[in-house]
Amino acid sequence: MKILGLILAWERGKDLVNLTKVRASSALPVFGKYRVIDFALTNMVNAGISKIGIITQYNPRSLMDHLGSGKEWDLDRKTGGLFILQPYFSLENRSMGYAGTADSVFQNMTLFKRGNEDHVLIGSGDHVFRIDYNELFRNHLETGADMTIMTTVVEESDLAEGDWTVDTTSSGRVTGWKEYCPDKTVADSGKSTRTIPLGVYFINKYLLKELLYANVPEGKNDLIRDIFIPCSSSISVHEHRFKGYWRDLQTGINLYYKTNMEALQDEVRAELFYKHGTVYTKLKDLPPPKIANTAQIKNSIIADGSIISGKVENSLLFRNTRVFAGAVVKNSVVLESTVIEEGAVVENAVLDKNAIVRSGRTLQGKPSKPASIEKHGVV
Secondary structure (H helix, E strand, O other): OOEEEEEEEOOOOOOOHHHHOOOOHHHOEEOOOEEOHHHHHHHHHHOOOOEEEEEEOOOOHHHHHHHOOOHHHOOOOOOOEEEEEOOOOOOOOOOOOOOOHHHHHHOOOHHHHOOOOOEEEEEEOOEEOOOOHHHHHHHHHHHOOOEEEEEEEEEHHHOOOOOEEEEEOOOOEEEEEEEOOOOHHHHHHOOOEEEEEEEEEEEEHHHHHHHHHHHHHHOOOOHHHHHHOOOOOOOOEEEEEOOOOOEEOOOOHHHHHHHHHHOOOHHHHHHHHHOOOOOOOOOOOOOOOEEOOOOEEEOOEEOOOOEEOOEEEOOEEOOOOEEOOOOEEEOOEEOOOOEEOOOOEEEOEEEOOOOEEOOOOEEEOEOOEOEEEOOOOEO
16 A cells, blocks of 8 residues: 655644744654654654655754755665655745645645555644554455544543544444533533544545546635545544553643653653554754762653753653753753753743753743743743
């Protein structure tokens, strides 16, 4: 089966505050030395997909620097490979931007025309999860579906107004799409669950081309609202139920903080980094972390290149961080090349790259609302 992979990585993300001033949400650093998009890329490459397009738009420099030629994902090849797909100006398209998810795919239709793939796998660059896509492919063929979407079941209390939900039969056929509207009575019970789509769509390439050509030129630019829902009665759509760990980091800084902190749990690390093999990322030539005699470290992840002389507890320290003697870092996410000086205290916080917390200063947030510093920020 020949498959074209497409990763939607063009949005900034909701409520990510300072973290997406200088980068797209798919380029967010996570878990010490990775970027969010590494998970989408790794899942596709492990499924044997060797031609992948990254659809990008908002502040793409950081993302493009990370992806490079695609060497780390074995995508620097003559046939297939990695394609960075940015919006462009033309006589037909004067907006210099994508109007929606369907429009972002439609504007890059040249990638469809130049390949001999039979199917397209569309995913999001903002999602953290691991999966063997070959199971989804088998499910798609066995059901004879025109399109297979990945779904999961969540508590109704985890949904926000406007989130998409789907109705399915016992055989897995999708019978309807709905935008979630909170029912306070049901939500307060805490027992109701809903099935939601996870932004992964597997569809015949020629069918997708027909749907896009029939709708996008008419100003219908959203994949779900304008493409999939109107045709759901005329094509067969089935679900592939996902039961593992999944997070959408586009949601906001609170979830970004929570997701990083969850990596300190053994079961989460096992699923993300061991159960499904290696997560590929851009490598850097840095030495192992150096832990001084004065350091105290408890339940933390310390990335390479870091020098720790102070106290670190329940935290993630990314590459090249410095924690000086007498400094305290607790329940925090500290991104690359950040410096915590002598006597400083950082608790329940997210510090972007190259930030500095000066000697004796305190930066303290709450687990439900972490404090944050932007890139190159100083406290």
